[in-house]
Amino acid sequence: QVQLVESGGGLVQAGGSLRLSCAASGRTFSGYAMGWFRQAPGKEREFAAVISWNAGNTYYADSVKGRFTISRDNAKNTVYLQMNSLKPEDTAVYYCAAAPVYVSTVVAAYDYWGQGTQVTVSS
Numbered sequence: 001q002v003q004l005v006e007s008g009g010g011l012v013q014a015g016g017s018l019r020l021s022c023a024a025s026g027r028t029f030s031g032y033a034m035g036w037f038r039q040a041p042g043k044e045r046e047f048a049a050v051i052s053w054n055a056g057n058t059y060y061a062d063s064v065k066g067r068f069t070i071s072r073d074n075a076k077n078t079v080y081l082q083m084n085s086l087k088p089e090d091t092a093v094y095y096c097a098a099a100p101v102y103v104s105t106v107v108a109a110y111d112y113w114g115q116g117t118q119v120t121v122s123s
Contacts, residue, residue: 002026004096009117020081022096033099034079038092047105086121094119
Protein backbone atom coordinates (compact mmCIF):
# COMPACT_ATOMS: atom_id res chain seq x y z
CA GLN A 1 0.00 0.00 0.00
CA VAL A 2 1.20 3.49 -0.88
CA GLN A 3 -0.01 6.26 1.37
CA LEU A 4 0.64 9.93 1.96
CA VAL A 5 -0.86 11.19 5.20
CA GLU A 6 -1.02 14.88 6.07
CA SER A 7 -1.26 16.25 9.58
CA GLY A 8 -0.87 19.55 11.41
CA GLY A 9 -3.82 21.49 10.05
CA GLY A 10 -6.16 23.48 12.23
CA LEU A 11 -7.50 26.89 13.11
CA VAL A 12 -5.08 29.78 13.51
CA GLN A 13 -5.31 33.57 13.73
CA ALA A 14 -4.11 35.76 10.90
CA GLY A 15 -0.40 36.35 11.34
CA GLY A 16 0.08 33.03 13.07
CA SER A 17 1.96 29.91 12.04
CA LEU A 18 1.34 26.24 11.40
CA ARG A 19 3.57 23.38 10.35
CA LEU A 20 2.08 20.68 8.16
CA SER A 21 3.59 17.22 7.91
CA CYS A 22 3.22 14.58 5.22
CA ALA A 23 4.31 11.06 6.09
CA ALA A 24 4.87 8.62 3.23
CA SER A 25 4.55 4.87 3.55
CA GLY A 26 4.41 1.83 1.29
CA ARG A 27 7.43 2.85 -0.77
CA THR A 28 10.45 5.12 -0.85
CA PHE A 29 9.85 8.10 -3.10
CA SER A 30 13.37 8.22 -4.42
CA GLY A 31 13.53 10.43 -7.51
CA TYR A 32 10.10 11.95 -6.78
CA ALA A 33 9.30 15.58 -6.24
CA MET A 34 7.14 16.19 -3.20
CA GLY A 35 4.64 19.01 -3.46
CA TRP A 36 2.04 20.85 -1.45
CA PHE A 37 -1.18 21.99 -3.10
CA ARG A 38 -4.23 23.68 -1.66
CA GLN A 39 -7.89 23.94 -2.55
CA ALA A 40 -10.46 26.36 -1.19
CA PRO A 41 -14.21 25.67 -1.52
CA GLY A 42 -15.42 26.44 -5.02
CA LYS A 43 -11.90 26.94 -6.36
CA GLU A 44 -9.52 24.75 -8.30
CA ARG A 45 -6.58 23.05 -6.68
CA GLU A 46 -3.50 25.25 -6.84
CA PHE A 47 0.20 24.77 -6.40
CA ALA A 48 1.86 26.04 -3.24
CA ALA A 49 5.36 24.55 -2.93
CA VAL A 50 7.55 21.70 -4.18
CA ILE A 51 10.84 20.12 -3.15
CA SER A 52 12.99 17.66 -5.06
CA TRP A 53 13.43 14.38 -3.23
CA ASN A 54 17.14 13.85 -3.73
CA ALA A 55 18.66 17.29 -4.23
CA GLY A 56 16.55 19.53 -2.04
CA ASN A 57 15.71 22.16 -4.65
CA THR A 58 12.58 24.14 -3.89
CA TYR A 59 10.07 26.29 -5.74
CA TYR A 60 7.13 28.32 -4.41
CA ALA A 61 4.01 29.95 -5.73
CA ASP A 62 4.21 33.74 -5.67
CA SER A 63 1.28 33.82 -3.26
CA VAL A 64 3.24 32.00 -0.54
CA LYS A 65 6.86 32.88 -1.32
CA GLY A 66 8.60 34.42 1.66
CA ARG A 67 6.00 33.07 4.08
CA PHE A 68 6.05 29.30 3.52
CA THR A 69 9.01 26.94 3.66
CA ILE A 70 9.02 23.38 2.37
CA SER A 71 11.51 20.86 3.74
CA ARG A 72 12.05 17.13 3.98
CA ASP A 73 13.48 14.51 6.28
CA ASN A 74 14.39 11.51 4.16
CA ALA A 75 15.22 9.39 7.21
CA LYS A 76 11.61 9.80 8.32
CA ASN A 77 10.20 9.71 4.77
CA THR A 78 8.40 12.94 5.62
CA VAL A 79 7.93 16.33 4.00
CA TYR A 80 6.94 19.50 5.87
CA LEU A 81 5.36 22.82 5.09
CA GLN A 82 6.15 25.58 7.57
CA MET A 83 3.56 28.33 7.14
CA ASN A 84 4.22 31.72 8.71
CA SER A 85 2.40 35.06 8.55
CA LEU A 86 -0.79 33.27 7.63
CA LYS A 87 -3.58 35.19 5.93
CA PRO A 88 -7.32 34.44 5.70
CA GLU A 89 -6.83 33.78 1.98
CA ASP A 90 -4.57 30.86 2.92
CA THR A 91 -7.66 29.02 4.19
CA ALA A 92 -7.95 25.78 2.23
CA VAL A 93 -7.54 22.05 2.34
CA TYR A 94 -3.84 21.35 1.93
CA TYR A 95 -2.72 18.26 0.04
CA CYS A 96 0.62 16.52 -0.07
CA ALA A 97 1.54 14.85 -3.37
CA ALA A 98 4.38 12.99 -5.09
CA ALA A 99 5.44 13.25 -8.74
CA PRO A 100 7.96 11.20 -10.77
CA VAL A 101 9.77 14.34 -11.91
CA TYR A 102 12.51 16.55 -10.54
CA VAL A 103 10.13 19.40 -9.72
CA SER A 104 6.68 20.35 -10.99
CA THR A 105 3.98 22.92 -10.26
CA VAL A 106 1.31 21.06 -12.25
CA VAL A 107 -1.42 19.02 -10.58
CA ALA A 108 -1.47 16.49 -13.42
CA ALA A 109 2.19 15.62 -12.86
CA TYR A 110 1.51 14.13 -9.45
CA ASP A 111 0.69 10.44 -9.12
CA TYR A 112 0.11 10.10 -5.38
CA TRP A 113 -2.01 12.29 -3.13
CA GLY A 114 -2.80 12.49 0.54
CA GLN A 115 -6.29 12.91 1.93
CA GLY A 116 -5.78 16.57 2.79
CA THR A 117 -5.72 18.55 6.00
CA GLN A 118 -7.84 21.62 6.69
CA VAL A 119 -6.16 24.94 7.42
CA THR A 120 -8.42 27.76 8.53
CA VAL A 121 -7.06 31.26 9.14
CA SER A 122 -9.35 33.62 11.01
CA SER A 123 -9.32 37.40 10.76
